Amino acid sequence: MRTLEENYYAQTLAEFIRCCDQEIVMLNWIRTRLPIYLQGLHWKRDRTPLRIIGVGSGNGIMDTEIAKIMLPYQRDIDCTAIEPDIEELDRFKRRVNADKMLLGQVSFDWNHCCSEEFEGTLEGNKRDDLKFGTHLVHMLQMLYHVRDLESSLMTYFGQLDASGLMLITLASKQGNEMQAAFQDYERKLQLDKYPTQRNQKRYSDDIIEILKRKGIPYYKENVVYRVDVSECFKERSKAGAKLLDFICLTNATRVYQTLAGTNRKALLESMSEFCSKDIEGRVTLKLSFDAILVYKTPRVNGLKV
Template structure:
């Protein structure tokens, strides 16, 4: 059976290279994408204006989106405690570099934790946070439902939890369904595999009786390079889209993926574009 998935588990270096190729292929600029998160943070519900606000970021990557969120909160709060949980030393260093170069973050106290989500939640920290966010992180945890439960338990009354995932309404999201259906191991438990989507988060929230709101942002991925045999950027992009390392070494998988893209993409000025839909889910914890 052909193995699909496991890119970041195979090689973090390969994953970061593939992610870089993905960012370069987005039709919307990375800066515009990051800034869109500022409008999705309901800071007025967190705690009284002027008081310290506590933020927990799970899998914060290089910190670009986190900083947008922090700046939005600083419009209303005088000071902030921000705990960063990120397993990659390289990503933490990139985040720290951004912080050092931005004097507007002087009111933020950073607490760096180089840990996976699983390692962090095993410590049973008792600090409660007004905002907890996980932006495109739950693809990589062992059990997304357990991680959501742990995040919710550390959320303070009146706070909110923000989770971003690819939507299964998108063409890229449905590529994941195609790969699961074609190369799955037969048990169809996609939570054990590499293709989780926003619907998984909403299912957990619905089951738990937790209220939430959602917002979607559409984007196009320029996948033209994927059809060029000699393009390393295309090979890396295919790795990211399939979450599979060196996927072009697997002709069976590659054939299915490229055929899917041909049938579900659009062509604009000789560019082949695959639609992505980023869904941001904000859940609110009622005061008890």
């Protein structure tokens, strides 16, 4: 998938986070649903710490929440965090230092690198701290960015302990009004005539296809959130332009860098057909991601979720 210039991409991402409730919705899912999937995992209660790998940890808000949920299972927890953005990693460290619940019980190994660089350290059991298996691997909204989706997925799956669990979240086509708006826009402009512009946008379907082909059982939950796109409809809004650029990059069927003039107007017209407007005048679109949970060893008695 093509990307915007790095600094500008960070600005557009920040605008997207500000305008949507994805972070709140995901935190709520982790707090209420993840504990259910952890039930029945036979982790030894001994001196060996529970091991967690967070791939694409960002500022650590999800990583720290997951670590807290796992505290009742074991006294000591080792978290390995992988994040290529040094500023985000610094925010992560400050978050941990300010959280008394984590201090003394959870240790963190921060890795300033991309996923592929970290995967290279796993080859041939070069990582002594992880050679005994990992109890939980989580990859939240980050598999859009790896070069080889299947290779990365199977590398981390291979790190799981026999009783380990992998949690993946990725955009879903189910209940995604933004994707529907783009499909409408592209149909009107007959962009199917330009196949070379097709984006390599990844969806949860791509993960599931790999898991099915490998014969790996999984559970899936669709999770809905909303984004406020009101600023996008304000012609001179810089915030709206950034938000629309991020949306074009991450939700389009085909590749867009920026939109201007008639193309921007045409897309907004398509978006307006799917938007909802509340009593305060805010214009929103519904998006969704799938939470995919994969056990290293299939559950013998199934799982009631």
